[in-house]
Amino acid sequence: MDVFFYEAFAEEEQALRTCLPPGISAGFTRDTIQESGHTGPPAGIVSIRTQSVIPPSWAAQVRAILTRSTGYDHVRTFLDDTGSCLPAGYLPLYCSRAVAEQALLLWLGLMRRIRDQTDHLPRFERDGLTGMECQGRTLVVVGVGSIGHEVCRIGAGLGMRVIGVDIVQRHGDVEYLGRDEAIPLADVIVCAMNLTAENRGYFSEALLNTTRKGAIFVNIARGEFAKEQDLLKLLDEGRLSGVGLDVYQDEAALATALRAGSQESADAVRTVLALARHPRAILTPHNAFNTVESVGRKALQSVQQVEHFLRHGEFIWNVPR
Numbered sequence: 001m002d003v004f005f006y007e008a009f010a011e012e013e014q015a016l017r018t019c020l021p022p023g024i025s026a027g028f029t030r031d032t033i034q035e036s037g038h039t040g041p042p043a044g045i046v047s048i049r050t051q052s053v054i055p056p057s058w059a060a061q062v063r064a065i066l067t068r069s070t071g072y073d074h075v076r077t078f079l080d081d082t083g084s085c086l087p088a089g090y091l092p093l094y095c096s097r098a099v100a101e102q103a104l105l106l107w108l109g110l111m112r113r114i115r116d117q118t119d120h121l122p123r124f125e126r127d128g129l130t131g132m133e134c135q136g137r138t139l140v141v142v143g144v145g146s147i148g149h150e151v152c153r154i155g156a157g158l159g160m161r162v163i164g165v166d167i168v169q170r171h172g173d174v175e176y177l178g179r180d181e182a183i184p185l186a187d188v189i190v191c192a193m194n195l196t197a198e199n200r201g202y203f204s205e206a207l208l209n210t211t212r213k214g215a216i217f218v219n220i221a222r223g224e225f226a227k228e229q230d231l232l233k234l235l236d237e238g239r240l241s242g243v244g245l246d247v248y249q250d251e252a253a254l255a256t257a258l259r260a261g262s263q264e265s266a267d268a269v270r271t272v273l274a275l276a277r278h279p280r281a282i283l284t285p286h287n288a289f290n291t292v293e294s295v296g297r298k299a300l301q302s303v304q305q306v307e308h309f310l311r312h313g314e315f316i317w318n319v320p321r
Contacts, residue, residue: 004043015299059084073195089315094297095289100150102288106244135159140186143193195222205230216242223248
């Protein structure tokens with residue numbers, strides 16, 4: 001088999017099948033590698049998303065790895081841990097707008113107290129439902145890459161003051177400040193960074209305690225930037241008025257446990273579920289990329305990556321080493 005696609009949900013599999021040419025043989029599963037029970041790679045090219053853990057022994061058995069995600073920290077960790085020089089590709093271009101709009105969905109839902117609004121419908125009451133408008137408030141976007149820049153553009157369109165935090169200041173239409181200067185100004189913080197070994201735990205409890213009281217924190221990047229137990233504590237203390245998450249600290253274990261129905265199997269799972277039940281939190285299942293437009297681009301670009309590798313032995317978009 002030429003390529004095997006792990007973590008391919010129904011709509012994605014359908015889009016991939018539509019894009020694949022007749023000459024490429026492919027297999028599909030919605031499972032991660034660890035859920036699949038595969039003891040060896042089923043194809044020369046193994047394609048994953050962010051929740052699969054590649055067995056170290058596969059480094060000597062596959063021809064290449066393709067992650068169907070904009071982030072690639074999980075692939076670099078595998079390559080570093082195994083000392084492998086395997087070709088590895090990723091998809092940097094397919095979902096910037098989709099993910100940015102999910103960030104907007106989360107912060108707007110929190111500002112307008114959408115969970116409370118829907119809960120109040122059976123009583124048709126408005127007590128305790130007064131929300132906030134975006135115009136005139138300050139949005140701090142940490143990580144102003146392609147996704148972060150889209151978040152900045154959306155915030156500016158809503159009349160917000162937009163501040164970017166990034167070690168590389170590549171966009172002339174963004175006002176940049178240092179982290180310690182920007183965070184205390186924020187009404188809304190959106191994390192859109194690439195994960196590296198150096199920035200894990202970036203949003204510590206100490207840093208988030210420097211925000212304005214009542215700030216909203218949204219993470220659509222990687223869960224390793226903030227601990228769920230810290231966010232729950234800051235919500236309960238009133239330092240944060242809202243938390244919106246699409247990504248989680250130990251996402252591979254969390255996703256596997258929840259799909260297996262082991263909801264109380266570990267402290268990390270219990271903490272995420274407690275946060276999900278909090279009236280001032282909105283949690284989604286790493287679904288920010290999932291629009292009709294984005295899934296179509298992802299399928300097309302994944303097939304382009306596979307075709308290019310089979311012809312040339314390398315990818316169009318390679319994981320930076």
